[in-house]
Amino acid sequence: xxxxxxxxxxxxxxxxxxxxxxxxxxxxxxxxxxxxxxxxxxxxxxxxxxxxxxxxxxxxxxxxxxxxxxxxxxxxxxxxxxxxxxxxxxxxxxxxxxxxxxxxxxxxxxxxxxxxxxxxxxxxxxxxxxxxxxxxxxxxxxxxxxxxxxxxxxxxxxxxxxxxxxxxxxxxxxxxxxxxxxxxxxxxxxxxxxxxxxxxxxxxxxxxxxxxxxxxxxxxxxxxxxxxxxxxxxxxxxxxxxxxxxxxxxxxxxxxxxxxxxxxxxxxxxxxxxxxxxxxxxxxxxxxxxxxxxxxxxxxxxxxxxxxxxxxxxxxxxxxxxxxxxxxxxxxxxxxxxxxxxxxxxxxxxxxxxxxxxxxxxxxxxxxxxxxxxxxxxxxxxxxxxxxxxxxxxxxxxxxxxxxxxxxxxxxxxxxxxxxxxxxxxxxxxxxxxx
Numbered sequence: 292x293x294x295x296x297x298x299x300x301x302x303x304x305x306x307x308x309x310x311x312x313x314x315x316x317x318x319x320x321x322x323x324x325x326x327x328x329x330x331x332x333x334x335x336x337x338x339x340x341x342x343x344x345x346x347x348x349x350x351x352x353x354x355x356x357x358x359x360x361x362x363x364x365x366x367x368x369x370x371x372x373x374x375x376x377x378x379x380x381x382x383x384x385x386x387x388x389x390x391x392x393x394x395x396x397x398x399x400x401x402x403x404x405x406x407x408x409x410x411x412x413x414x415x416x417x418x419x420x421x422x423x424x425x426x427x428x429x430x431x432x433x434x435x436x437x438x439x440x441x442x443x444x445x446x447x448x449x450x451x452x453x454x455x456x457x458x459x460x461x462x463x464x465x466x467x468x469x470x471x472x473x474x475x476x477x478x479x480x481x482x483x484x485x486x487x488x489x490x491x492x493x494x495x496x497x498x499x500x501x502x503x504x505x506x507x508x509x510x511x512x513x514x515x516x517x518x519x520x521x522x523x524x525x526x527x528x529x530x531x532x533x534x535x536x537x538x539x540x541x542x543x544x545x546x547x548x549x550x551x552x553x554x555x556x557x558x559x560x561x562x563x564x565x566x567x568x569x570x571x572x573x574x575x576x577x578x579x580x581x582x583x584x585x586x587x588x589x590x591x592x593x594x595x596x597x598x599x600x601x602x603x604x605x606x607x608x609x610x611x612x613x614x615x616x617x618x619x620x621x622x623x624x625x626x627x628x629x630x631x632x633x634x635x636x637x638x639x640x641x642x643x644x645x646x647x648x649x650x651x652x653x654x655x656x657x658x659x660x661x662x663x664x665x666x667x668x669x670x671x672x673x674x675x676x677x678x679x680x681x682x683x684x685x686x687x688x689x690x691x692x693x694x695x696x697x698x699x700x701x702x703x704x705x706x707x708x709x710x711x712x713x714x715x716x717x718x719x720x721x722x723x724x725x726x
Contacts, residue, residue, distance in 0.1 A: 295613055298620045302333030309334045309619045310372070312386035314408055315398035316341035316350040318498050319422060322608035323396065328354035331612045337372045338392060340383040347379040365389050387412040394619050396448075396611065398422045400502055402429055402677050406706050409434060413441040420448050420614045420625075425505075425653055428514035428636050429677025430707060432521060432628040433714035444618050447522075447626040450610030453515045455602050456572040457522055457626040463600050467583055468576040471553035471597070473519050475512055475562040476541065476569040480534065482659045482691075483641055484508045501654030510653055510660035510676060513636045516560040517662055520634035522626045525558040527634055531661040536564040541573045545597035550577050560634065560662070568603035575599055631718040635668040636660040637693055638679040644688040650699070652680025658694070669718055672696045678711060 302308055311327060313320055316339055327336040328351075336354075341347040344361065351359050360376040362368045365388050371378050372391040386392060387408050395412050397419055399405050405426050412419050419438070421427055426434070427447060438445040448454050456473045463470050484507035486493075486500045493500040505511040513532075520526060535547065544563065553559060553575070563573075577596050578584060584595050592598045617623040638650070638658045650657050653676060660676035668675070674682070674694040682699035701708055 295616050295620070299331065299333030299616055302620075309615060310337045310391060310393045311335065311396060311615055312338040312340070312389065312392040312394070313396045313398060314340050314383045314386060314405070315400075316343075316346040317398065317400075318496070319608050320398040321350045321353055323398065323611050324350045325354040326608055327612050328356060334612055334615065336377070338368060338378040338380070338386045338389065340380050340386045342381055344379055344381040347381075351377055351379065368392075383408045384411050387417060388415050392417065394615055395419045396422065396615065397426075400425055400499070402426045402680075403705055403707050406430065406434070406710065409445065410437060410706075413438055413443050413445075416441065416443060418444040418618050420446055420611070420618060422448055422451060422611065424451070424453060424511070424514040424518055425677055428517040428521075429675050430710045430714055431518060432630065432632045433710050433717065435628045436717070444622065444624055445627060446614065446618060446624045447518060448611050448614040449617075449625055450605060450607045450614070451515070452570075452572050452605045453519050453522075454610070454614065454625050455605045456519050456574070459572060459574050459600055459602055460519075460523060463574050463576045467580060468578045468598065469554075470523070470574050470576045471550065471558045472548065472573075472575040473516075473523060473525060473558070473560050474541075474544075474573045474575070475516055476566050476571050476573065477512055477562050477564055478569055479507055480509045480512070480562075480564060482508050482639070485641070485656045486654070487656075501652075503654070505654035505660075508641070508654070508659040510636070512562050513660040513662045513676070516562060517634040517636050518626060518628075520560045520662075521628040521632050523558065523560075524629060524633060525560050526556055526664050527662045528556060528559045528561070530663050530667075532561050534562055534564060538565045539567070541566045541568065541571075541601050542593075542599040544573070545575060545593060545599050548575065548597060550596045568601065571601055571603040571605060573599060573601040631721045632665040632714065634662050635665050635673070636676040637663045637668060637673040638676045640688045640690050640692045640694065643690050644684055646684050646686050648684045650679045650682045650684070653677070655680075661693075665718055666722055669715055669722070674699060675711065678707060681705075
């Protein structure tokens with residue numbers, strides 16, 4: 292942390308700020324805009340792209356910015372930024388291509404749209420920080436390959452629970468322990484929540500109703516833990532994760548799991564409902580070093596062999612500028628896949644569905660997402676949750692049935708399907724070489 296704030300102050304003193312372009316202008320994006328503009332030296336939010344351009348303007352105005360210029364081409368962006376104007380546009384690709392922007396922040400939560408912008412940003416030598424677990428959990432591994440080939444970084448961010456988990460995972464490894472579980476503390480999960488049941492909450496907090504629904508129905512935590520698995524090499528113990536409901540302190544979980552079982556699986560990702568302190572994250576770890584064990588006991592971490600470490604909060608947009616600085620200044624990846632996928636999020640019916648229906652996707656009325664190990668997803672041709680939207684059912688589907696590719700017709704010409712096919716081929720090759 293200290294090295295980052297020192298480096299940012301140096302950039303401020305040198306009048307050489309990190310120039311950020313943001314894609315999306317929803318509630319989280321508005322918070323990020325306010326944070327960068329008013330609380331982060333050495334960084335400027337020089338451009339915001341949003342399909343509804345008025346929302347981009349509002350995001351700036353809420354942060355106190357007045358000198359806002361609407362642009363329609365790359366040349367106008369470059370001129371406006373060089374003249375000290377703050378840019379808004381309804382074309383995200385202009386932000387990806389502009390020369391006066393150093394790094395992109397993707398905050399839309401979309402998949403098809405965001406993928407195209409990310410690939411364009413890579414082509415124009417821009418790093419991308421994601422507040423988009425949905426895209427990352429669907430095609431993140433293959434997207435990372437594209438970024439590597441372009442010589443740029445794509446990463447999840449600090450502040451949201453996966454990034455906080457990864458920071459804790461790295462800390463635990465750095466002090467000589469072996470992480471065996473990365474966990475997410477949640478207060479609610481009900482697979483059958485819909486936009487109708489979540490309508491009042493979404494209005495209360497001025498949030499996207501489908502996003503709020505995905506929080507409640509378990510889809511969001513599934514995407515979050517999938518990207519942690521893909522960034523650590525961990526798996527899930529069972530389809531949907533164990534999802535232990537536990538009302539005590541997270542430290543007491545060390546008595547609920549067997550070290551040998553966790554180790555035999557190579558470590559797992561999980562979530563716990565109702566534990567304290569929520570809504571934070573935790574890592575359960577072990578060590579064979581007798582001196583480590585003795586000192587951990589001295590420092591009130593218990594007798595082992597499992598030890599609990601936790602962060603009691605996640606502060607979403609407050610921490611996102613730290614990610615932008617880590618990438619831009621130190622080439623430090625917060626959380627990204629380390630190879631082919633380990634865990635996917637698969638589509639499961641929320642209700643009885645009929646042949647010919649068009650699926651409404653994440654946070655809708657039709658499906659919820661569950662984690663599944665990627666080798667099983669591939670072998671059984673299970674339908675990824677991030678691919679489900681817009682698919683047409685070819686047969687009737689019962690409530691709680693897992694959907695497969697054989698159950699649907701895919702929309703034509705989608706980028707997400709092409710990249711998913713490339714990712715599946717990569718995983719197949721990797722599994723074949725390991726067998």
